[in-house]
Amino acid sequence: NGMEQLLTVDRVIVHPNYNQDNILEGTDLAILKLSNRITRSAAVIPICFPSSRVNVALGSPCFFTGWGKVFTNWSNGSLRMPKTLREAQIEMGADLHCQQSSPKFSQVHSSCFNTEGRSPCSGDSGGGIFCPS
Structure with missing residues (x-):
């Protein structure tokens, strides 16, 4: 519908204390570093x-x-x-x-x-x- 952007992930940075056997520890997250900048629009705004x-x-x-x-x-x-x-x-x-x-x-x-x-x-x-x- 023209509202999406397809972006390539350059790197995945996983929380250093992540433990897949114990996700209740609050470390089940990662940051995605994108290869290119997003294009701001009414539907796409960075957090x-x-x-x-x-x-x-x-x-x-x-x-x-x-x-x-x-x-x-x-x-x-x-x-x-x-x-x-x-x-x-x-x-x-x-x-x-x-x-x-x-x-x-x-x-x-x-x-x-x-x-x-x-x-x-x-x-x-x-x-x-x-x-x-």
């Missing part, structure tokens, strides 16, 4: 990494993307792999809530979000969450 830690206000809108599984039938739990990249909007939540509901929650490796039925699934891991500022 910038902050130069230091950024505090996102409670309730702020954030987005996650991925090619993870999606439900096809909620009643029986049927899942399928999507053919296109998916996106969902969520909002920043309180870490205390996540700590109380999940004893393994770590503020060092994780953030807490209110998903209201929209959440990453198998295959979305490492995809990132983006909070406009």
Whole structure:
């Protein structure tokens, strides 16, 4: 549809502490170095990494993307792999809530979000969450 750009990846930089046997450590991510610059457009805008830690206000809108599984039938739990990249909007939540509901929650490796039925699934891991500022 003219909105996509096909780019070549020059290098994949995997987190130095990545362990495929323990993806719950928060290190299941990589940076892709592209061979060429992207061409900015209404549909293609680079995401910038902050130069230091950024505090996102409670309730702020954030987005996650991925090619993870999606439900096809909620009643029986049927899942399928999507053919296109998916996106969902969520909002920043309180870490205390996540700590109380999940004893393994770590503020060092994780953030807490209110998903209201929209959440990453198998295959979305490492995809990132983006909070406009």
